[in-house]
Amino acid sequence: MSKIASKSKHFLLLGQCLPCLKQNASKIRVRKMVLDTNLNMYFRKDKIYFAHDPNKVCKSGDVVLIKELDKKFTTLITHSVEEVVFPLGDVVDPITGKKCVVGKYREQIDEANALYGKKETAFDYDKAPARGKLEGTKDFTHGVTYIKYHEGEEEQPFGV
Amino acid sequence: MLLPKVINLICVKNVARRLLISTRNYPGMKHEVYDYIQWVRPAKIPATDPLKSGDLEKMKKIDGKTLLLNFERSKLLENANELVKRKFSVELNPRKEAVRLYVDEMIKKVQRHDSDYGSMEAKLAKMTAVIRAGQVALEENPKNKKMKQQIKELIEKRKKFLKFLRRYDYKRFEYMLEQLDIKYMPAPDHFHWIARKEAMRSLTKRFCRNIKENRLDTYKHILQAQQLEFLENKIKNLEFIRNEQVECKVPVTITNEQINKVKKQYEELKHQREEEDEVRRKNEVRDDYEIKL
Numbered sequence: 001m002s003k004i005a006s007k008s009k010h011f012l013l014l015g016q017c018l019p020c021l022k023q024n025a026s027k028i029r030v031r032k033m034v035l036d037t038n039l040n041m042y043f044r045k046d047k048i049y050f051a052h053d054p055n056k057v058c059k060s061g062d063v064v065l066i067k068e069l070d071k072k073f074t075t076l077i078t079h080s081v082e083e084v085v086f087p088l089g090d091v092v093d094p095i096t097g098k099k100c101v102v103g104k105y106r107e108q109i110d111e112a113n114a115l116y117g118k119k120e121t122a123f124d125y126d127k128a129p130a131r132g133k134l135e136g137t138k139d140f141t142h143g144v145t146y147i148k149y150h151e152g153e154e155e156q157p158f159g160v
Numbered sequence: 161m162l163l164p165k166v167i168n169l170i171c172v173k174n175v176a177r178r179l180l181i182s183t184r185n186y187p188g189m190k191h192e193v194y195d196y197i198q199w200v201r202p203a204k205i206p207a208t209d210p211l212k213s214g215d216l217e218k219m220k221k222i223d224g225k226t227l228l229l230n231f232e233r234s235k236l237l238e239n240a241n242e243l244v245k246r247k248f249s250v251e252l253n254p255r256k257e258a259v260r261l262y263v264d265e266m267i268k269k270v271q272r273h274d275s276d277y278g279s280m281e282a283k284l285a286k287m288t289a290v291i292r293a294g295q296v297a298l299e300e301n302p303k304n305k306k307m308k309q310q311i312k313e314l315i316e317k318r319k320k321f322l323k324f325l326r327r328y329d330y331k332r333f334e335y336m337l338e339q340l341d342i343k344y345m346p347a348p349d350h351f352h353w354i355a356r357k358e359a360m361r362s363l364t365k366r367f368c369r370n371i372k373e374n375r376l377d378t379y380k381h382i383l384q385a386q387q388l389e390f391l392e393n394k395i396k397n398l399e400f401i402r403n404e405q406v407e408c409k410v411p412v413t414i415t416n417e418q419i420n421k422v423k424k425q426y427e428e429l430k431h432q433r434e435e436e437d438e439v440r441r442k443n444e445v446r447d448d449y450e451i452k453l
Contacts, residue, residue, distance in 0.1 A: 061327070089330025101329050109272075116273035123270070123281065128331040138216075138337045140345045141326065147348055149359040151200040159202075160348055 011068055014085065015049065019060040019144050025077050026053040028066050051079040059131065060142055061088030087131070197363050199356065208298055208308055213315045214343035219292040220265075222258045224251030229260045255297070263289040270339050280325055281336060287318045288340045319344075388433070391426040395419065 013030050020027035028049045033042040051066045052073050058064045063086040066079040073080075086092070091100050099106045106125060113122065135142050140158060148159035205212045231237060231248050250258045266289040270281040277286075294311035298304060322344055326333040337344055352358075402414045 087330075089326060089328060089333065091328060101332075113272045116275060118273055119271060121269065122272045123332050123335045125331065128335060131330050131334065134334050134337055138341075138343050139334060140343070145346055145348045147352065147354060148202045149354050150363060151202045158345075160345060 012082065013049065013066050013068075013079070015064065015066060017058040017060055017062045017064055018048075019142060020050075021144055022050065022076075024052065024054040025050045026056070026058050026064075026081060028064060028079070028081075030066075049079050050077045051081045052077050053081045057081055058084050059088070062086065063088075089131070193360070193364060197360065197367055199359050199363055201354065201356075201359075206308075207312045207315065208295060210295055213291060213295075214345060215288070215292055215295065215341070216343055217292070217341040219262060219289075219296045222250055222261055225249050226261065228253060228257050229264055255293075259290070259293040262293060265289075266340070270336065280321065281332070284318060284321060284325075284336055285340060287314055287321075288342065291315055291318065388426070388429060391422060391429065395422050395426065398422065 013028075015028040015030035018027045018029050028051050030047050030049060032045050032047065034045045035042055049066060051064075052069065058081055062084050064084050065082040067082045068079055069077075072078050092098070093100045093105070096105075101109060110118075132142075136157065143158045145158045145160050148156055207213070210216075210218070225246075226232075226249060227234075227237065227245070228248055228250065237245060237248060246252055250261065263286050266285040267277060267282045270285045271277070272279055272281065276282055291311055291314055294307055294314070298308060298311065301307070322333065322336070322342070323346075325336065326344075333344075336342070398414055398419050402412065402416075402419065405412045405414070
């Protein structure tokens with residue numbers, strides 16, 4: 001009975017993907033609010049899960065849905081990535097379903113630009129390539145950075 | 161005549177002292193590990209350095225004869241004397257006028273429309289231009305502490321803005337990195353000072369891991385070299401046992417399928433090895449050719 005209860009509790013979880021060193025797994029942080037009975041206040045409590053993800057579907061920062069595996073893949077990998085719910089930096093307004101940037105819809109921004117006369121060199125959503133073009137050259141958010149402790153011959157792209 | 165000798169002696173003493181400092185003994189440093197592992201402390205990079213700030217490009221040099229910002233539209237200056245024109249050019253004006261030109265150029269690279277000077281793109285472009293101009297100025301004038309502090313704060317602000325931009329509009333963030341030539345590196349999880357003991361521990365771990373991997377690799381190669389011979393023997397033995405069992409009229413425990421399976425394995429492995437050999441030979445020939453060239 002207890003097994004079934006625990007299973008249903010962690011069956012599907014919503015969490016955020018973090019940069020991870022493992023090759024065919026993604027590190028997912030699931031945040032939960034826990035009540036402190038002394039203060040009568042809720043505090044956040046993080047738990048980290050490793051989800052099997054051989055194709056690297058989710059990238060760091062994405063909000064993803066993970067599902068518990070029937071049988072543990074390894075001692076570490078207990079879940080698998082079900083789907084990417086919200087990719088990072090692609091905010092959708094839940095009421096209208098339109099894409100938005102901070103306080104405005106993308107449409108509104110485009111309209112304003114068109115009225116002023118949009119420049120050719122300006123940023124365009126339709127022409128913009130998918131995320132991950134600058135990975136490893138200018139954008140190092142996909143990996144774990146660390147403070148450099150040794151000056152050696154080998155390159156340290158993630159050493160700060 | 162004594163003076164040069166004395167100076168010489170002092171110099172020798174100083175050099176010796178410096179050498180002593182550079183190779184000073186920390187407690188526990190006489191351990192034999194130090195024969196194998198050399199730790200080099202990473203040099204400190206100032207916060208305003210392009211290496212730290214992530215600016216992959218330097219400030220563009222502006223020609224001294226270019227007119228000041230917005231002065232190129234002046235109709236009076238068009239017909240003016242050469243000397244007057246020179247008076248309103250970059251070379252006879254303070255540095256900030258050149259910076260102003262550079263800032264304008266950078267903003268125009270990314271702005272949404274001609275009168276856009278306030279969007280996030282324009283802000284980031286302006287900051288980048290000011291930072292790069294400051295970095296060049298600091299190279300010439302490293303003692304300008306006020307400037308150093310301002311540039312440092314601006315770099316941090318730009319990084320914060322980039323962090324926000326990444327969160328709410330990833331594609332625009334990537335566009336900005338590409339246009340302005342900035343490298344974005346998130347801060348490490350936790351800050352800690354670099355210490356000898358900790359660094360040596362991680363280096364030793366890495367050293368041990370390498371040794372383990374090398375030994376495993378060599379052992380793997382030895383086993384792989386014996387693989388073909390082993391399979392050959394296995395086929396022979398299986399066939400021999402089967403023939404004996406048939407001749408002696410004992411219940412036959414080894415089927416033909418088993419033997420065929422091993423034979424197939426043997427042939428596949430042989431084919432694979434031949435292909436690998438060919439690739440290796442080709443590489444060797446190419447290397448020789450390149451060396452001769």
